Amino acid sequence: MLLNLNKDKTIISYNEYPYLVYGRVSTEKDEQVSSLENQIDICHNWIEKNNFEWNEKAIVLDNGISGTVLLDRAAMQLVLEKARKREIKMVIFKSIHRLARDMKDALEIKETLLAHGVRLVTIEEGYDSLYEGKNDMKFEMFSMFAAQYPKTLSVSISGVFAAKVRRGEHIGPVPFGYNKEDKKLVINEDEAPTIRLIFKWYNHDGFGFKTITRLLNEELAKGNVAKPRKKDKWQVTTVQRIIRNPTYTGIFIHNRYTKIKVNGRKKQIENPREKWTIYENHHPAIISKEEWEKANSKEVTNKKTKITPWNEFRGLLRCSECDSNMVIVQSYKKNKDGERIEWRYLKCSEYRRAGKFGCVNHTPIRYEDFREFVLKKIINKGKKTKINFENNLYQQKQKEISTLEKQKKELEQMNNGLIDLYLKDKLISKAEFQMKRKEYEQEIKNISDRIFLLRQEEEVKIDIESIQEAFEQLKKHDEDLHHAISTLIDHIVVHPDGKLDFHYKFEF
Structure with a gap:
């Protein structure tokens, strides 16, 4: 039967033309505008409109995973694996945004699917590889737009954050020693004395990180210093972060870090200093700039163990x-x-x-x-x-995978035994044989997946x-x-x- 010329509008069964419906959301905000339910519903409608039999078991989902990181997407890897094994004939996506937001990944996915005879459909863009043939321009253009979206969004968000910082608002976690009121940092009078004490011990008394940590915990037991926010006790790394943090001088540094893609995964790196935007007197200072610079100068740091x-x-x-x-x-x-x-x-x-x-x-x-x-x-x-x-x-x-392999083996043995029941013992009919065999084969495929x-x-x-x-x-x-x-x-x-x-x- 020529599936693209299905003139009589008969329903094409799932067993005759197996497919997968792929859905993905990466964040809670993403979920609001492009929920998995919404994606599945759109794909469901397309499948029935094109006279294919709907199958709930054909849905595969990556929930809470970014479209820019292909290696972390287990469901997408399953789609590609089933394509390589030629177990599917079609994959349906709500849009190329769901397929991938990295152009390289999108083209790689497309090439893998088409190379193994799998039809690729993205509904919103109206792309269907069955009709587009070798014309890749349409897919590449939409992939480029999809790849540009997170970058444009990132620039837009960065612009919004920069505007907030210019207004004196704070973005990001609230550091120890401060509270956030009316979107701005204000000094926490219970915690600020502990910050000042740490810098005094470090700069003027010559104590190292270990000694300061020990003294803090001793004073904490007496109730003389504030407790750190994330731990019950003070730790060396917490003291180090406080001493190295310029926030305590009233400075806010915007665009200090960025995320890049390395070998298919995201990694946070520090931007060159030329890209930093430093806002002086952004919020009240707990210590002076001179105090912070002294603590972070080589002359002082080199004296520490x-x-x-x-x-x-x-x-x-x-x-x-x-x-x-x-x-x-x-x-x-x-x-x-x-x-x-x-x-x-x-x-x-x-x-x-x-x-x-x-x-x-x-x-x-x-x-x-x-x-x-x-x-x-x-x-x-x-x-x-x-x-x-x-x-x-x-x-x-x-x-x-021992448990799953054992189940798979048992099913294969039962599947093979059907031949004896049908041909030799004549205990089941041909229809029963075919139905049971399809059932076993489907279960074996599910376990393999x-x-x-x-x-x-x-x-x-x-x-x-x-x-x-x-x-x-x-x-x-x-x-x-x-x-x-x-x-x-x-x-x-x-x-x-x-x-x-x-x-x-x-x-x-």
């Missing part, structure tokens, strides 16, 4: 008591000859931030000794473990070659082995008494 020395195990060590990262802290002393002797040791980051108010103090472990012990442990473990990489890769994937989506969200990819290379790199004792260690180690739990629990990536 370095907070985080180079750590090859960064992100891999966890405290057994609070599950925070273990970090490397360095200290030093001078002998009688004036020679500076330095050493580095492990410490719980929560304890470093808040002292005894945060966690417990671990038995000091020198970094150099720890590094040597861990490297030997990993190498010996690799020697003792018979690593069948291909089998491990298979087992890892099976663990993640669920497995695919699960893999999109949770798949752990193991690069066999990188594991082998990591072991080779450990033997060479290179200066920075972070990449090799993180390839082989998932994490190491460090107990207060120095005991270590290893969790490897290469054994399952």
Whole structure:
């Protein structure tokens, strides 16, 4: 049957012409003007108007995901996967805005669908690949407009924000030490003294971040300082942010940060200083500019103890008591000859931030000794473990989807058994055989789709070659082995008494 010449207006069944209806909203504001219900209703109307059988199970949705980030859209990845397997013949979108808001992504999606014989329909633009043929200009023009929309919206929003800032209004989170009244910042008289105390300790008493954090928590226990807003106790990072924040001098910096797309994902970066717009005397100051500049000058900063020395195990060590990262802290002393002797040791980051108010103090472990012990442990473990990489890769994937795979296998066996029931045993009729077989095949497809989506969200990819290379790199004792260690180690739990629990990536 020529589907585009369906002159008799008969209903084309879903089994005869399988399709998918794709919907997406990225934010609550997006939901207000282009709800999923609205998108589905428009697609539903188009399908029935064009004499296709409506199927609720054909709907796939990405809810709360930006159209500018293709890699995060599991439902869209499912659409492309089913197209590659030639399991669908058509995909319907309310508009190209729902398909993608990045022109490169939109063209890539279109090429993938058309290359596998899938008809692409965007209703609002009136684009239908079945009729457009090789004429790509229409699709490209609408894709360009869709890609320009978020950029235009961003510029418009930035302009609105800039106007608000010029009027003295505050945009963004309200910093500690301030309240927001009538859209403007006013000093919080309960919190401001704590800000001034932090700068006094830092600039005039010469205390470092750790000492200030400890003193704040001691004074907090006595009720002499304000409690931080997001935590019950003061932490080193909170103190650092306060000291580095020029907001406390009455300055507001607009357009300091922006978001860019890197490898299909959004990332926030700091703009060049030339793009910043600095508003002096935007709101009441808690400290003077001279006080802030002194705290952030190299002369003062260089006198402070370095907070985080180079750590090859960064992100891999966890405290057994609070599950925070273990970090490397360095200290030093001078002998009688004036020679500076330095050493580095492990410490719980929560304890470093808040002292005894945060966690417990671990038995000091020198970094150099720890590094040597861990490297030997990993190498010996690799020697003792018979690593069948291909089998491990298979087992890892099976663990993640074992239940679904089992269901799928059972359905396939039942589906195959239908042949015996029909041909050999004659227990079912041809009509019953065909109906039951379609039912099983549909269930198998549904499970396959669920497995695919699960893999999109949770798949752990193991690069066999990188594991082998990591072991080779450990033997060479290179200066920075972070990449090799993180390839082989998932994490190491460090107990207060120095005991270590290893969790490897290469054994399952």
